[in-house]
Amino acid sequence: MKISLFVVLLIAFSQPVFAGLVVKAAVAQDVLEYYNKYLKGRDPLTIDSFKDPGARRDIVELILFQQALSIGGLKSRVEFVGSPSYTRTVMELKSGSILATGNTIWSQDLEGADNLWSSPSTVRPGDFVAGLYGKPDSIAKFKKMEIGKIKKLNIVTSSVWKSDYKALTDAGFKNILDVQHWPLMVRMVGNGRADLMLSSFRSTDDLSFTDEDIKLVPLPGYKVALAGGRVWSFNKDFPQSNQVIQAFRKGYKNLEDRGTIRRAYKECGFFNERVKDWKFVRAGS
Structure with a gap:
């Protein structure tokens, strides 16, 4: 039976609320600007289709990030913090200046950071x-x-x-x-x-x-x-991070089990059937 996003989020609203907690997640400044233009005042928790031309992978991920937290039972406010560069985002995540990454980042850039928890990769080998x-x-x-x-x-x-x-x-x-x-x-x-x-x-x-x-x-x-793998990542040392991680883990699994993440990637064109027969550019070719 197909379960609509509305029903899933309605169920989630009966889950625990962590009063006063603000989930601060780093986002590249230019992506944050594109995201705000894309929303046009819409509630990201109600968006269930990404077939319009303005959708792109990084914008889709910011929306899915919030939906995963909500579905997982966390009703705290998400605050996206603009970051000047990818390197700065990874540095601030590792140092605990921010709790999470709003977009997925390369898993190989997080190797050796024991203070982080990361989601499963949203892409399989060969997907990206x-x-x-x-x-x-x-x-x-x-x-x-x-x-x-x-x-x-x-x-x-x-x-x-x-x-x-x-x-x-x-x-x-x-x-x-x-x-x-x-x-x-x-x-x-x-x-x-x-x-x-x-x-x-x-x-x-x-x-x-x-x-x-x-x-x-x-x-x-x-x-x-x-x-490489693409993951959302969270700093485990951040105050109340455990509640946030548990909510995201639950919400991510729900989105993954329903095929929402892959469908969203397909709808925005990131996973694109029209290029499946195009040749890979390789050394020597």
């Missing part, structure tokens, strides 16, 4: 693939090129995104430009300082996205695999 995105007029030219020449184009990413950077170097890209923030990557491609950038696929008809008033589309036929 990205496209090579560029301006539409540039992509029209690049798709006529051999892959060897494409690997010599300027592609922008961030070295602090270790999995992204490693994926590009392992695939044989020669000219990798290193910047810190997603909006700057988009602008660099938009103004021609870079030819391509990595991005998760989207649910739009042409798999495109528009950020910073710049439309980017993927190079058809090619994709890049990123290795």
